[in-house]
Amino acid sequence: MLIETIDDPDDARIAAYRDIRERDLTGRQGLFIAEGEVVLRTLLSDASLCRPRSVLIAANRVDGLRGLLETVPAGTPVFAVGQDVLDRIVGFPLHRGILALGEKPLARTLDAVLADLPEQAVVVAASEIGNHDNIGGLYRNAAAFGAAAVLTDDRCGDPFYRKSIRVSVGAVLRTPGAAAPSLEALVDALEAARFEVIALSPSAIEPLKGLKPGGRRALLLGSEGPGLPASVMARTRTVGIPMAGGFDSLNVSVTSALGLYQLTQPQA
Amino acid sequence: MLIETIDDPDDARIAAYRDIRERDLTGRQGLFIAEGEVVLRTLLSDASLCRPRSVLIAANRVDGLRGLLETVPAGTPVFAVGQDVLDRIVGFPLHRGILALGEKPLARTLDAVLADLPEQAVVVAASEIGNHDNIGGLYRNAAAFGAAAVLTDDRCGDPFYRKSIRVSVGAVLRTPGAAAPSLEALVDALEAARFEVIALSPSAIEPLKGLKPGGRRALLLGSEGPGLPASVMARTRTVGIPMAGGFDSLNVSVTSALGLYQLTQPQA
Numbered sequence: 001m002l003i004e005t006i007d008d009p010d011d012a013r014i015a016a017y018r019d020i021r022e023r024d025l026t027g028r029q030g031l032f033i034a035e036g037e038v039v040l041r042t043l044l045s046d047a048s049l050c051r052p053r054s055v056l057i058a059a060n061r062v063d064g065l066r067g068l069l070e071t072v073p074a075g076t077p078v079f080a081v082g083q084d085v086l087d088r089i090v091g092f093p094l095h096r097g098i099l100a101l102g103e104k105p106l107a108r109t110l111d112a113v114l115a116d117l118p119e120q121a122v123v124v125a126a127s128e129i130g131n132h133d134n135i136g137g138l139y140r141n142a143a144a145f146g147a148a149a150v151l152t153d154d155r156c157g158d159p160f161y162r163k164s165i166r167v168s169v170g171a172v173l174r175t176p177g178a179a180a181p182s183l184e185a186l187v188d189a190l191e192a193a194r195f196e197v198i199a200l201s202p203s204a205i206e207p208l209k210g211l212k213p214g215g216r217r218a219l220l221l222g223s224e225g226p227g228l229p230a231s232v233m234a235r236t237r238t239v240g241i242p243m244a245g246g247f248d249s250l251n252v253s254v255t256s257a258l259g260l261y262q263l264t265q266p267q268a
Numbered sequence: 269m270l271i272e273t274i275d276d277p278d279d280a281r282i283a284a285y286r287d288i289r290e291r292d293l294t295g296r297q298g299l300f301i302a303e304g305e306v307v308l309r310t311l312l313s314d315a316s317l318c319r320p321r322s323v324l325i326a327a328n329r330v331d332g333l334r335g336l337l338e339t340v341p342a343g344t345p346v347f348a349v350g351q352d353v354l355d356r357i358v359g360f361p362l363h364r365g366i367l368a369l370g371e372k373p374l375a376r377t378l379d380a381v382l383a384d385l386p387e388q389a390v391v392v393a394a395s396e397i398g399n400h401d402n403i404g405g406l407y408r409n410a411a412a413f414g415a416a417a418v419l420t421d422d423r424c425g426d427p428f429y430r431k432s433i434r435v436s437v438g439a440v441l442r443t444p445g446a447a448a449p450s451l452e453a454l455v456d457a458l459e460a461a462r463f464e465v466i467a468l469s470p471s472a473i474e475p476l477k478g479l480k481p482g483g484r485r486a487l488l489l490g491s492e493g494p495g496l497p498a499s500v501m502a503r504t505r506t507v508g509i510p511m512a513g514g515f516d517s518l519n520v521s522v523t524s525a526l527g528l529y530q531l532t533q534p535q536a
Contacts, residue, residue: 137522143512146512146515209529209533209534243414244413249412250412254525258525266477
C-alpha cells in the first residue's frame with residue numbers, strides 16, 4: 001500500500017473531494033463519495049458492486065485503519081492529509097476522517113435486473129421517496145432482510161448521494177438497484193417478470209400480518225404524504241398495518257422493514 | 269383568539285424562542301419547543317399530555333393556520349412576526365414558520381407510570397439511545413402501535429429535545445414516559461410491575477417471530493453499537509431478528525417497530 005501525502009487543499013489529485021456538500025446537490029456522473037469506516041469497509045469488500053477510485057484519509061487515522069487500507073486494490077491511490085487540510089478540502093469538519101471516491105455500478109435496465117433474480121425473491125419498489133435518509137433506510141433494511149434488489153421510480157432520490165449511502169450503512173454499494181422511468185413502468189416490469197406487487201398503504205383493508213413468505217414478491221412503497229396513486233393501488237394487492245387510535249402513519253423506511261420482515265421471516 | 273404582533277427580535281415576550289438551536293444543547297427546565305404544524309396540532313389536541321405556554325408564528329402563515337390557531341387555549345398568547353424577524357429570533361431560517369413553547373408533563377416516577385397501566389399493555393424500554401432521531405423514532409412507533417409508555421434509562425437523550433419531538437411527529441407529547449436512574453433500575457421496576465421484559469438483541473437465539481401478543485410486555489432496546497450488557501440479557505427473555513448473510517443489524521428505531529408489530533398485531 002502506497003500512501004501519498006498531500007498538503008495543499010487545491011491539489012489536483014483530490015479535486016473530486018472538494019466541497020462535497022455542494023456537489024451532493026448537483027450530482028456527479030457515475031461517481032459517488034463514500035464516507036466513514038463502515039461504508040468504506042463495504043466498498044472494499046467482496047460484496048461490493050462498486051469500485052474505489054481513490055481514498056482520502058486524515059493522517060492521524062492511518063494507523064488505526066491500516067488493516068482496512070491494506071484491502072485497497074493495488075493501483076488505487078490513498079491520499080493522506082492533515083485534519084485541517086481535510087476539513088478545508090471537503091468544506092466542513094469531517095469527523096469521520098475517511099472518504100473514498102467510488103464508481104457506481106454500470107446502470108442496468110429494470111428488466112435485466114429482474115431477469116437475473118431467482119424464483120424465490122423479494123424486492124423493494126419505491127415511488128417518490130425523495131428524502132435521502134429514507135432512501136438509505138430502504139437499502140439498509142433491504143440488505144438486512146436479504147431483499148434481492150431495490151427498484152426506484154423517476155421521483156426517488158439518488159441512492160448514491162453521500163448521506164443515503166451513509167444511512168444505508170453501505171447497503172447501497174452491495175444491493176442491486178435499477179431505476180424505472182415511471183411508477184407505472186416499474187409495476188409493468190414487475191408484473192412482466194411474474195412478481196406479485198404488494199402495495200403498502202394505510203388505507204388498505206387486508207392486513208400485512210396475513211402474508212406468508214414465498215415466491216416472487218415486490219413490496220411497493222409510496223411517499224409518506226400523498227401515498228401511492230389510486231390507479232396503481234387498483235392494479236396491485238394492497239395491504240396495511242393497522243395503527244393505534246388516530247395516529248397517522250409510520251415512517252416509510254420503518255414500513256419497508258415491517259413488510260420485509262413479514263415477507264421473509266418464516267413463522268416460528 | 270388575540271394575536272400580538274412583534275417587530276423587535278429582542279422583545280422580552282419571545283425571549284424563550286431566542287437562539288433555540290443553542291438552547292437545545294443546554295436543555296430547559298420543564299419547557300420545550302414544538303416545531304411545525306403537525307407537532308403543534310398534537311400539542312393543542314385532547315391527546316396531549318402537555319400545555320402550550322405561547323405560540324410564535326410567521327405572519328404570512330396566520331391565514332393558512334387560522335383553524336389551528338383557534339384551538340389555542342384562551343389566555344395563551346400567539347405572537348406573529350415577519351419571517352425575517354422569526355429567522356433572527358430563532359437563529360436560522362425557520363421554514364416551518366410556526367413554533368410553540370410548551371410545558372412538559374409533571375415528571376412521574378417509573379413505578380407510578382407502570383402502576384397505571386392495564387393488564388394488557390406493551391411498553392418500550394430504551395437504554396443508552398442518545399441519538400435524537402432514534403428517540404423520536406421510538407416514540408413515533410410506540411404511538412403508532414399503541415404502546416402504553418416509553419421508558420428510558422439515564423443514558424438516553426431527552427425526548428423533549430426539539431428534533432426528537434419533530435421526528436416523533438408529536439408522539440413525545442402524547443405518550444406517557446418516565447426516566448429510570450439506571451438500566452438495572454428500569455428492569456427491576458418492570459419486573460416488580462409484572463412485565464415480561466423482552467430484550468431485542470442480534471445475538472439472541474429465540475426469534476422475535478415466535479412471540480404472540482398478550483399480557484404485560486416490555487420491549488427492551490439497547491444502543492446500536494455495544495448493545496445491552498450481558499448481565500441484563502441474562503435476566504431477561506432475549507429475542508432476535510435473523511438477518512441476511514453478514515449484514516450487521518437494523519437501526520434501533522426500526523427494530524422497535526418490528527418488536528411492537530410482533531407484540532401488538534394479532535396473527536391474521
